[in-house]
Amino acid sequence: MAKTEGNINTWLDQIHNKYKTAVSVDCVIFGYDETGLKVLLIPCDMPPFENKLSLLGDIVHPNETTDQAAHRVLYKRTGLDDIYMEQVQVFSDLNRHPLGRVITVSYYSLIKINGNSFMELKDNHSLQWKNVSEINELAFDHKIIMDTCLERLRKNLREHPIGFKLLPPVFTLQQLQTLYEMVLGVELDKRNFRRKLSHLQILKPTGDSQKDVSHRPAKLYYFDQMEYEERNINGFSFGL
Amino acid sequence: MAKTEGNINTWLDQIHNKYKTAVSVDCVIFGYDETGLKVLLIPCDMPPFENKLSLLGDIVHPNETTDQAAHRVLYKRTGLDDIYMEQVQVFSDLNRHPLGRVITVSYYSLIKINGNSFMELKDNHSLQWKNVSEINELAFDHKIIMDTCLERLRKNLREHPIGFKLLPPVFTLQQLQTLYEMVLGVELDKRNFRRKLSHLQILKPTGDSQKDVSHRPAKLYYFDQMEYEERNINGFSFGL
DNA sequence: TTGACTTAGTGTCAATTAAAAAATAATTTT
DNA sequence: AAAATTATTTTTTAATTGACACTAAGTCAA
Structure with missing residues (x-):
């Protein structure tokens, strides 16, 4: 896809070396049952957030768009595809990730908790649904990301049949x-x-x-x- | 900002080497006069878009958020700060940039054409206002970006006093x-x-x-x- | 089987809001 | 001073929204 002339690759290499930046996606996966709105979370194993829960996310691979990355994350964890998903916002604060510069694109998705057996099918023993109202803190800036996505969900719920x-x-x-x-x-x-x-x-x-x-x-x-x-x-x- | 333990830096370096990705911002700068809505454009000098116009954008620097990068681009070109600006959407198609993987975050901003003398003050001989209705094609995927931002502008115009x-x-x-x-x-x-x-x-x-x-x-x-x-x-x- | 219980389902009226439409006032030009 | 242009205001009508309480259908237990 890239022109392969030497000086042009050099330009891109310069960018990569000088502006070292990783790009990730984070998914706010909403589910619902009669007890309320829930989000799918996973324990975080990265210091200093070992005791916190985090959203599901991953680095964006070189051969996929951010939308595809978000769908990949969702599919890998739940086995579900063909899921409603919406890009919400980029979060790029300099200190948002303890290991360095990671710019993240946030998405929210809506899935049906009941009638899906993914909890059994996948390697998901560590995944957990948590009531939105009971989530007080999350790893990284994920609480802010979740709140932003929740606001977007509410706005869309008023305006669209979702x-x-x-x-x-x-x-x-x-x-x-x-x-x-x-x-x-x-x-x-x-x-x-x-x-x-x-x-x-x-x-x-x-x-x-x-x-x-x-x-x-x-x-x-x-x-x-x-x-x-x-x-x-x-x-x-x-x-x- | 990053923890400086060896193995952790190694992890981040691996990410950078394996997932080489550049992040940019692109600004759809809207202006208005009695002849209609306009966008500020600049000639593109990158093959194969030498005869096309493009939006104003730049790579996101290591020490700034994407919001700050967008404001920097706007300030550098127009001398204006304190400008209304809104993040719109990430564009990450694999082939969107001829030199390789560049993920871009789009913004739109609203400025007053009349009453600002930035056209004289800055090194802007190559900048030009172009009527939105007359823009048929742009460099890269900038036409799609512009259209997306225009739709967002219209939605916001109906809902907020902007x-x-x-x-x-x-x-x-x-x-x-x-x-x-x-x-x-x-x-x-x-x-x-x-x-x-x-x-x-x-x-x-x-x-x-x-x-x-x-x-x-x-x-x-x-x-x-x-x-x-x-x-x-x-x-x-x-x-x- | 009957009576009590639980949730489903329905209509009207008042108030507010939105839409459509016409006449008058202010100023400049001739 | 009369004509032309544009700005501004008001009334009437239709549509939408909000408040509000009872009857219907089916289950369960006595």
Whole structure:
């Protein structure tokens, strides 16, 4: 890919020698269950953060984009691909990494905790889900990265139909509302929430209902991605 | 800043040698006048882009963050600091740079074309403002970078009071409306535009009016940043 | 099987906000 | 002083949002 004339390679070598910089990705992997929003973390083994947890990340390889690196990290740890992922922000403070200059690109992704068996399948004994509200500190600047990604997630949740990516393929309206309330930290009016959703026309009933609940079962819905894209909706708002 | 134990430096050296990657910043510097939205460009002297224009950018130095690098680039070229700037996105395609692996962090910034004499002050004979609508191709992947930044600018223009940063400190309501119409590519109703703005209460009249116009002079306003922040408005919307 | 319990699901009205549209006032030029 | 140009204000109407309470459906246990 690079021109291989001597003086040009020299220029690039000069850059590399003079501006020694490593580039990494860090993934804020959000999951959700009825107890709240969670992030997938791993114990850090690098001094001085031996007792801290850290986000999942890695150095960006020479033959991949940062997006590919982020997907690689996610796949290696969870066995999941085809996952929603969004680049958020670069963090490049000079002292953010104890070993030297490491510039990191942060991503967040949304995965369904229930219905995925990756916790068993992969070499993941050290991975753990931690409730967002219980995370007070992390290794490196990962707490700041997580908070930044959480803010971005909240903003996107208000404007785009991504909440479904944290739920099973089929869900009840109550589950969806609870997700919004938990992630955004607000209370929503049940009737207004349903009116807004039915007006958007992006949810389709499956025809089935909940089973094995000791009360009136709720109808099940799924998100119709195709119809959403056809109708060319440029985002929406859940109005706080 | 880095721990200086031998084996640790070895690790970092390995990274540097194995994953040789340069990091740069590219700035999409937006300016505005009555003919439309413009971007500040410079001729590219690197093969195979000798006849193309490119964005302003540079390698990130070892002793600065990417934000600082972007501000440095802007200051060096225009003599301006204290400029609104926003990080947008990382571009890391493998073939984006002909000399090898260069990952770039893109920024956009908003400056006032009129009332700044930087074009005279600095070594800027080769810099040129180019109308956004007339830019069909640029060196490297800079066209894609510009388009991405333009989309981000438009989104922010709808949600935050940043339009003023493209206008002189004092301006008429008509000027402001025209700016919105030109940047967003929409027509706005004059009466509704004014009502919306007056309801936001972020513009203050200077008491003065236009001079040297051959018709009724319009009143001049300025944006009251202090009051905006005090009133703690979390963005607004110009509703398309 | 009936009654108590639990969660699902539904509609109206008031208030606010957004949209559309027309007339008047200020200033310069002729 | 009359005409032309542009600035500014107000009213009416439609759409959206927010507040609010009861009935329906199904389970479980007596």
